[in-house]
Amino acid sequence: MSLSDPSAFRLFLHRLTAHSRLSGEEQQVILDLPGTAFQVATNRDFVRLGERVDHACLVVEGLIGRFGQNREGSRQITALHIPGDMADLHSVVFPSAGSALQALSVSTIIRVPHDALRQAASRHPAVAEAFWRDGVADAAILAEWVVNVGRRNARARAAHLFCELATRYRQTGAGGRDGFALRATQTHLADALGLTPVHVNRTLMGLRAEKLIAFAGRMLRILDWERLVDAGEFDSDYLKMDRATPLRGRALLGA
Amino acid sequence: MSLSDPSAFRLFLHRLTAHSRLSGEEQQVILDLPGTAFQVATNRDFVRLGERVDHACLVVEGLIGRFGQNREGSRQITALHIPGDMADLHSVVFPSAGSALQALSVSTIIRVPHDALRQAASRHPAVAEAFWRDGVADAAILAEWVVNVGRRNARARAAHLFCELATRYRQTGAGGRDGFALRATQTHLADALGLTPVHVNRTLMGLRAEKLIAFAGRMLRILDWERLVDAGEFDSDYLKMDRATPLRGRALLGA
DNA sequence: CGCGACTTTGACAGATGTCAAGGCTTGTGG
DNA sequence: CCACAAGCCTTGACATCTGTCAAAGTCGCG
Numbered sequence: 001m002s003l004s005d006p007s008a009f010r011l012f013l014h015r016l017t018a019h020s021r022l023s024g025e026e027q028q029v030i031l032d033l034p035g036t037a038f039q040v041a042t043n044r045d046f047v048r049l050g051e052r053v054d055h056a057c058l059v060v061e062g063l064i065g066r067f068g069q070n071r072e073g074s075r076q077i078t079a080l081h082i083p084g085d086m087a088d089l090h091s092v093v094f095p096s097a098g099s100a101l102q103a104l105s106v107s108t109i110i111r112v113p114h115d116a117l118r119q120a121a122s123r124h125p126a127v128a129e130a131f132w133r134d135g136v137a138d139a140a141i142l143a144e145w146v147v148n149v150g151r152r153n154a155r156a157r158a159a160h161l162f163c164e165l166a167t168r169y170r171q172t173g174a175g176g177r178d179g180f181a182l183r184a185t186q187t188h189l190a191d192a193l194g195l196t197p198v199h200v201n202r203t204l205m206g207l208r209a210e211k212l213i214a215f216a217g218r219m220l221r222i223l224d225w226e227r228l229v230d231a232g233e234f235d236s237d238y239l240k241m242d243r244a245t246p247l248r249g250r251a252l253l254g255a
Numbered sequence: 256m257s258l259s260d261p262s263a264f265r266l267f268l269h270r271l272t273a274h275s276r277l278s279g280e281e282q283q284v285i286l287d288l289p290g291t292a293f294q295v296a297t298n299r300d301f302v303r304l305g306e307r308v309d310h311a312c313l314v315v316e317g318l319i320g321r322f323g324q325n326r327e328g329s330r331q332i333t334a335l336h337i338p339g340d341m342a343d344l345h346s347v348v349f350p351s352a353g354s355a356l357q358a359l360s361v362s363t364i365i366r367v368p369h370d371a372l373r374q375a376a377s378r379h380p381a382v383a384e385a386f387w388r389d390g391v392a393d394a395a396i397l398a399e400w401v402v403n404v405g406r407r408n409a410r411a412r413a414a415h416l417f418c419e420l421a422t423r424y425r426q427t428g429a430g431g432r433d434g435f436a437l438r439a440t441q442t443h444l445a446d447a448l449g450l451t452p453v454h455v456n457r458t459l460m461g462l463r464a465e466k467l468i469a470f471a472g473r474m475l476r477i478l479d480w481e482r483l484v485d486a487g488e489f490d491s492d493y494l495k496m497d498r499a500t501p502l503r504g505r506a507l508l509g510a
Numbered sequence: 511c512g513c514g515a516c517t518t519t520g521a522c523a524g525a526t527g528t529c530a531a532g533g534c535t536t537g538t539g540g
Numbered sequence: 541c542c543a544c545a546a547g548c549c550t551t552g553a554c555a556t557c558t559g560t561c562a563a564a565g566t567c568g569c570g
Binding site: 019066069070076079090093094122125131132135136138145146149156233237238240 | 274305321323324325326329330331333334345348349353354377380383384386387388390391392393394395397398399400401402404405406407411448449488492493495
């Protein structure tokens with residue numbers, strides 16, 4: 001598929017077709033989804049914990065974090081969403097938000113009504129399947145985050161996160177192995193990595209001293225992809241970005 | 256539903272209906288799923304990383320861990336599955352295993368062919384929806400683990416895990432707020448909590464000294480539920496064990 | 511030009527990891 | 541029923557990583 005018109009819905013479709021096979025008609029259903037766009041300011045929650053929603057949020061621009069938190073109020077980011085991600089597609093089946101969504105930088109998102117998503121899914125089993133599979137792919141990323149936070153030291157955690165983001169951005173055409181726009185502060189990174197802002201700073205300075213990465217404004221430049229992958233023990237398999245080998249027949253859920 | 260016959264499929268159905276509404280016929284489809292049972296020895300992987308599977312694993316007895324690992328080989332458990340859980344329902348849409356499954360104690364599982372699960376899903380949209388929702392519920396647990404490992408100290412992590420397990424076991428009728436059979440070693444707990452076995456030991460001794468828990472053979476006894484919940488900052492909401500408030504109409508995916 | 515947010519530093523504290531050894535259970539075979 | 545082995549739990553001394561606190565430096569935006 002061409003990304004010459006990287007509209008948000010096209011990016012979302014691109015994400016879906018990265019691991020699901022959709023017919024022309026089914027693709028059109030995705031592209032024709034309704035929704036209303038709006039802007040979110042930096043550090044502003046636009047979905048609050050426990051809130052009941054009737055729409056899902058498609059990221060158009062910016063960077064979105066999904067937050068959990070412990071009692072003392074220190075926050076933990078459980079997922080980062082970039083343009084083309086439907087940040088809470090799962091809300092279609094669980095309308096009350098299990099975690100908050102916050103914009104880490106000025107962002108624009110499109111609210112897509114659950115009704116429309118449900119209709120698309122119920123009329124097109126292959127679309128329903130693609131939604132399910134999309135959720136599974138997100139869960140795989142989540143599992144890798146557990147490993148990252150639970151079993152790697154600060155340097156490896158940071159390197160791993162950067163590799164993941166670079167790979168995901170590359171998939172959307174917005175960056176690649178030489179770098180990408182990192183729209184997060186070191187405090188945000190700390191929340192994602194399970195570290196303190198101070199220690200993130202020390203860690204990043206270390207990676208810079210090693211000449212693995214560099215910063216230029218908001219741009220994170222990756223100076224040595226191979227060594228960064230090594231430092232982060234990164235193996236992109238878990239991102240499941242190759243289309244799953246075709247199932248016999250085509251639409252799993254279509255009778 | 257009665258749990259007087261807590262067969263594995265009945266437990267699985269019970270799990271599904273905890274958050275999805277299924278008609279009598281749809282329930283029967285679940286109960287009629289085929290599968291062949293077999294035993295797994297302690298510490299034995301029965302699904303290996305990257306392996307391609309054509310069946311999902313329903314836990315009948317014992318305790319199953321899903322493992323990720325870093326390069327040095329230290330392992331991290333990303334999910335624990337108890338009887339009634341379909342440990343890798345997601346493999347229906349992603350047949351190549353993204354993480355290994357290992358029995359933490361002698362366990363028996365039932366292999367349910369993907370074909371049968373696909374058929375059930377494609378013929379009964381409400382079943383497909385229940386499967387999707389089940390995966391979302393698992394992902395919510397995963398997100399909470401990220402918070403646990405990333406933002407809580409050893410004492411709170413352990414307390415939180417015990418609260419989660421107690422709550423999940425209670426749901427299946429195999430234990431409750433006064434305790435449950437913990438079929439894991441301290442080394443397993445370390446892998447689940449992102450800690451060292453030695454430190455898990457110190458932490459558990461601390462919890463025992465505080466009279467929050469006690470051990471009697473394989474039984475973990477919870478001596479003070481309230482204080483344990485407090486220590487673990489546990490809030491069961493994320494387990495989504497209340498049936499989602501009914502959606503308008505009933506079957507979301509059924510046209 | 512000045513404010514506010516973000517980054518960078520340093521000194522120190524505390525939690526958790528590491529290593530190594532000994533003691534306890536439990537299951538097995540004689 | 542006893543003895544043994546294997547795995548598991550427990551402990552202690554010490555190392556290291558990461559957190560805490562506080563302040564100064566830098567950058568971008570109005």
